[in-house]
């Protein structure tokens with residue numbers, strides 16, 4: 001129960017803004033319970049005065065009142081339930097948006113540590129589980145408590161002694177609920193986890209269909225899904241069994257109570273101390289009293305199950321973003337594009353060694369700096385620091401002399417455009433894909449950027465032109481064409497600093513050659529930090545940095561470094577011995 005309270009305290013603040021509605025819902029619940037109580041009392045009157053006395057005249061009064069009370073109860077019940085659903089869904093909307101916003105601020109290593117399918121499940125199924133706990137849970141508890149109090153008061157009013165006898169048995173229901181909640185909670189936790197694992201396996205498998213088919217991995221994939229699905233099935237069956245057992249125990253306890261009442265009632269009637277109408281009304285109150293008590297017990301179980309989802313969401317919310325916004329960001333200025341790394345070191349969270357160590361270099365406005373080195377040297381890490389996915393663990397990085405953490409993230413990313421290794425494509429039209437470089441850009445600007453990126457011709461040749469729909473993994477365009485769409489997007493962004501991470505990786509030599517010219521146009525007049533193994537542009541670079549093992553081994557121009565004959569010369573001169581020459 002401690003977990004339930006903790007989770008409730010964590011998410012209850014999200015109901016702010018809807019609390020007045022919650023009060024109104026509770027009001028409706030109370031009126032509906034009162035109407036139900038009045039209806040049962042009217043039923044007792046009807047039985048004693050109209051049925052037992054055989055008088056039709058005595059029928060109309062209570063019957064009319066009963067109908068009126070039932071109509072009020074129905075109207076208020078409808079209003080309360082509709083409002084409850086509306087409030088609950090608003091809560092889900094707000095919570096999902098909040099978690100999603102938080103996830104979007106998390107660093108790349110978070111997404112490497114968590115399987116995508118599991119995160120999807122947290123943002124969908126688990127969010128709904130919290131709703132059950134906070135809104136439905138709160139409304140359900142209040143409703144059950146009020147109903148139980150009214151019916152109990154009415155039962156006491158009818159026959160306090162009989163009522164007390166039956167109340168003695170009621171706590172048995174709560175004991176049973178307590179007994180089963182642990183089992184159901186554990187099963188729910190396993191079920192939520194298995195749900196996440198199933199979504200992950202399906203998602204990974206669909207994304208990897210070529211590998212599955214080409215390497216005959218269907219059986220292995222089937223096994224993977226089967227393993228997770230069986231874990232889910234076991235947890236699900238265990239949870240359902242515990243719930244069912246709880247239901248049946250409750251049935252037996254209730255039957256016991258009803259039999260005790262009928263037995264005592266029969267004795268009372270035989271002694272002439274009770275009318276049949278009163279006994280029936282009394283039994284009816286019991287019939288009404290037990291469901292709220294039962295649902296209070298059941299609510300405990302639902303809440304325990306919902307806590308499993310809540311804990312998974314809390315885990316996401318408790319993950320801190322790797323970088324924070326400055327409290328008072330430096331006001332925006334026209335960026336010239338001077339980038340300065342000063343003694344920058346970085347270690348990934350949880351890693352055992354630094355991925356970058358004491359890196360110092362400068363890229364002046366309009367300069368091209370090429371960063372090269374073997375795989376795993378720390379080159380992409382450098383681009384992640386410059387675009388502030390992470391802050392260096394030591395040292396400082398400046399843009400025009402201003403430390404990156406002193407400016408707003410939005411300003412930094414407006415001025416430092418990243419063209420990452422993988423071509424990032426949004427689901428939408430080609431025009432939308434280019435436009436996201438500068439939202440609101442005119443048609444002419446978008447097409448101008450596409451022209452500069454050598455994309456206009458092939459886009460125009462498509463039947464739907466710029467309105468052709470593409471998506472991640474699209475087959476409509478080739479890798480090189482997609483890369484040129486990405487270059488057009490970066491062109492449109494017109495940021496003074498460009499970070500290109502392996503812009504020609506994954507392209508064959510012809511496609512790679514095709515993107516070089518647009519890349520040159522993109523780089524013109526901008527500070528460009530290009531991370532690459534492909535040294536064809538190296539002779540044009542103002543500086544080349546050779547990184548290995550996280551350290552900056554060498555820095556200089558192509559000619560200087562070749563003349564030095566060390567690491568760069570080995571990278572630049574293939575076995576044939578012919579060095580890379582200045583490209584046309």
Ligand SMILES: Nc1ncnc2c1ncn2[C@@H]1O[C@H](COP(=O)(O)OP(=O)(O)OP(=O)(O)O)[C@@H](O)[C@H]1O
Nearest residue numbers: 109112348351355374375376377378379380381382
């Ligand atoms: N999220 C992470 N957690 C821990 N270590 C990481 C993480 N990401 C990268 N690394 C490690 O940091 C080092 C540098 O990685 P980085 O991606 O910067 O290399 P790279 O030079 O860009 O390699 P490549 O040319 O293959 O892309 C590598 O040893 C890598 O294993």
